[in-house]
Structures are given as C-alpha cells and as structure tokens.
Amino acid sequence: MQLQAMTQVSPDLVPGYSDRFKRQVEFLLEIDRLKHTLRQTILLDRSRRENSAEHSWHIAVAAAVFCEYAAADDVDLGRVIRMLLLHDLVEIDAGDTYCYDPHAGADQHEREQSAAERIFELLPVDQARDFRSLWDEFESAGSPEARYAHAMDRFQAFLHNYFTQGQVWRQHRIRRHQVLERMQPVARGAPLVWAYVRTLIDDAVRKGYLAP
C-alpha cells in the first residue's frame, strides 16, 4: 500500500515564480512512485521482486552494452536510452501487467493511454510533447530505436527468469511456446541476442526451468 507523499511545490519558493520550473520539479517528485511498482520478475538472488524504476535503469545500461547487436546500423543510442527510462512511467497509474495474464491485458492499452496523458502532462507543454512522443514511438515499435529498446526490455526479464532457474515461469506454469512468442521483439530488434535467447530457452526446457 502506497503512503501519501508530499509532492506539492510552493510557487512562491520557485526561482522567478516560474510555472515551468514548478512543473518540472513536480514531475520529478511524482515519478518517485515508479519505485513502488512491482514486476513479476525477481532479482537474481531471488530475495524480492524487481520494481519498475530499477528495471528501467538496468535495461538502459543493457542498451549501452549490447548496442552493437541492434538489428539496424547506426541506432541512436541516446534516443533508445531516453525511451527506456520513460517507457514504464505509465505503470505509476496502470500498474505492471503480467505478460502472460490474458485478462489483465484486456484493458491495458486504455489504462496506459490515460496514464501517459496524466503523467507527461505534468511537464511544461514542450517537454510533455517530447516525452509523450518518445513513449508513443516505443509503444508502436515504430522505429529501429524503439525495436531495439523492446529487445532489451524483453532480454533483461528473460535473463532474470533463466538465471533464477525459472522460478517465476514454474510458479505460473509458463510453457516454451509462450516464451518463444514473448521474445519475438528480441528476434526483430537484436538478432544475435535472439540466437542466445533461443539456445537458453531450449536449455531451460532441458533443465526443467520451463515446461515443454
């Protein structure tokens, strides 16, 4: 249960009474809440579930490390990283939707659209537009940058599942074909990484981390 945080910025303490600056501070305070959104994924030592803020950090670093494997040449890494830093902000309102839960997925799109509207519009108009457009680009996978960003998002979660011996897969009785389908963005966005994922999926089935 989330407690109430104090996130109102007094206009009379802001330099030059700037509404722009006030909005920027309020946005920064608001997004602290992403640290409370828990994913299904667990940390590698299995001590707890991962939250969406630390997940966003992890995949932003992953994007820098694996950039040479992006499907397209000359992917703009700065853009990929900004996309990944922002891509989960909607979960502040919409929560994390477990990818293998067909019911939760039903109204996910609507919930996330409303969330994007509320959260990005905390910012000054020009920044709201820029951030929202990065988020839309990610959502629609409409650019090489967005497709590579998706690949990293899926790859990190996959590694956590494999390297915790499929603890979450086993708990939810996930099967091989589901993971293969879920990992298609890796195939599209980072083909060599996909070769690794496919090998680990077979190995996971062999070792009993994942149902055949």
Place this chain on the structure above:
Amino acid sequence: MQLQAMTQVSPDLVPGYSDRFKRQVEFLLEIDRLKHTLRQTILLDRSRRENSAEHSWHIAVAAAVFCEYAAADDVDLGRVIRMLLLHDLVEIDAGDTYCYDPHAGADQHEREQSAAERIFELLPVDQARDFRSLWDEFESAGSPEARYAHAMDRFQAFLHNYFTQGQVWRQHRIRRHQVLERMQPVARGAPLVWAYVRTLIDDAVRKGYLAP
C-alpha cells in the same frame, strides 16, 4: 544480507562461443546487485530507503528534464545520462558512503577505485575502457557534462530530504552549513537550480527540517 546469485554464463551456450558476448552478459548479471545497495535517502512516501539502481534511474530522468539549466550551453545529454547510469556501480563493492560521515569517507576513494577496476573489467576491453573513462570523467568533475551530472545527483537527494520534512537530516542532526557545502556542485553545474536549492534550505531551517 545478500544471497548468492547464479551469474556464471556457460560459454558453450553463447552464440559462436564468443568471449565478448559472454562478458557482456556477465556484466549485465553482475550489476543487478546495485539494487541491493541502500542509500541514506528515503523514498518520498518515507516507506523505505532508496537503492542506488532506482536512484540512478531517477537522476538520469532528472538530467533530461532540467537540461536547459545546465551551466554550460550545448551539454551532451546522452553523455550525461550514460555517466549517471554508471556513476554508482562501484557501490556494488564499496557500498554507499554517507556524505556527512567523515570516517566512512576516509578510504572511500581507494575502495571505489578498486571497485571500478573489478566491475568495469568484466566487460570486453574496449567497453571496459569506455565505461571506465565515463566514470573517471564523472569522478573528477572534469567536463561540463560531469559537472551537470553531479548537480542532478545532489539535487535529487536534496529534494527527497526537503520533501520528507528533513527526516534523514533530523535523524543525523545535519546543519544548514553542511547542506550548503554539500550542494556546491549544484551551484557549479546548474545555477538556476541552485537558486531554488538555496531558497529551500532557508525554508527547511525555518520549518525545522534542518538545524540552523
């Protein structure tokens, strides 16, 4: 207490038996541990301490939002963000050092240098060199990008202290002059943000969040 995580990558499962790819995956698994490094800072709803991974995410977003206030024109935001994503990785080995603890600070430099060596050298040579050089640049505050990055690092922590009514300041009996000194990187790296910080420091003293 950190549990043992399984982070050995089998070379025979890696595409083309690539040592490069294996190292990249091992680095990505290793840095998951930053999610266990707890800072003195608490979340805005005061429910728990912040970890260094989610902190790194938060300040990377802050850098994007406040970029127009950087002291230097034309700061390379991509470089700032990569610096901020990596700047705390040394804490995996060295832990978080509380900024107002003079004893903990004594061997901090040495501990962090050894940590940087071990952690970045998990990567392939060229990436180890690039990441290390970003970290060195941040540490020495040797560029406009590094100075702006420092400003964001300090500013976010400051906001958390102010907007939790100085809970951590009060607990450690921190005084005005200590915070003023600690916030000097904000003055250097983002002057308008510094004007705001100075106003909030006075307000914090007035409200009893911070000792005079």
